[in-house]
Amino acid sequence: MDLATLIGLVSVIGVVVGSILIGGDIGIFINVPSIIIVVGGTLAATIIRVSLGQFLGSFKVGLKAVFNKQTPPEKLIEEAVELANVARKEGILALENAEISDPFLKRGISLCIDGHPPEVVQQMLSKDINLAIERHEVGVNMFKAIGDYAPAMGMIGTLIGLVQMLSNMSDPKSIGPAMAVALLTTLYGAIIANGFALPISEKLKTISDQERLTRSLILESISAIQAGTNPRVMEQLLYTYLPESKRPAADAE
Numbered sequence: 216m217d218l219a220t221l222i223g224l225v226s227v228i229g230v231v232v233g234s235i236l237i238g239g240d241i242g243i244f245i246n247v248p249s250i251i252i253v254v255g256g257t258l259a260a261t262i263i264r265v266s267l268g269q270f271l272g273s274f275k276v277g278l279k280a281v282f283n284k285q286t287p288p289e290k291l292i293e294e295a296v297e298l299a300n301v302a303r304k305e306g307i308l309a310l311e312n313a314e315i316s317d318p319f320l321k322r323g324i325s326l327c328i329d330g331h332p333p334e335v336v337q338q339m340l341s342k343d344i345n346l347a348i349e350r351h352e353v354g355v356n357m358f359k360a361i362g363d364y365a366p367a368m369g370m371i372g373t374l375i376g377l378v379q380m381l382s383n384m385s386d387p388k389s390i391g392p393a394m395a396v397a398l399l400t401t402l403y404g405a406i407i408a409n410g411f412a413l414p415i416s417e418k419l420k421t422i423s424d425q426e427r428l429t430r431s432l433i434l435e436s437i438s439a440i441q442a443g444t445n446p447r448v449m450e451q452l453l454y455t456y457l458p459e460s461k462r463p464a465a466d467a468e
Contacts, residue, residue, distance in 0.1 A: 227410040249399040256368035276354030280418040295436035299446040323437040351423035362412035369404020432456045
């Protein structure tokens, strides 16, 4: 679980709700027509932009922002070097019963054990990486679309409320509800966009970039294992995927 995302989302809700409670009754900030305009309008506009399958699948991708779990690159390097040592001493078939924590690394090793040529393994795994990135991009773009449309729908709601208010100026009782719709739709749109959709979109992009780097590291590892590269040389090669601050002292020098 990504605690940073969870803490951020809870904090946004806490700050907004806390500010409202300090100033008065939270009930005056709940307006059903405003919610329908902003939430319903935003989702309707977003689903026009993508297919239904992509729309529904993007919410599953969005859960990665909170329930993201990736193996640290340092651990992957350590594990890959251990596998390389076994393969170099006992042959690639000795890895058949090896315990491998990362699913992508496990799939790559399985392809090697099955006897596929290096170019075929590289092609299959590269295709897997590209397809995963495409799926992530759909999720990123959908949440970005929500962030774009929510303020626009808020503005539409504001205009609706103003029209209703100006058309009934003779009835003082109608001015309050119309003004509430006008103001609250803008508020809802701003909260949805800036407190939820856009941060989730950026977080998913960061996770996608990290996953791309991790899988590229694994791809390099599998290629080196198949080629019978010296594990020490392979280790030094894989450390280039890490920032200098995370490399061993001897390698950094």
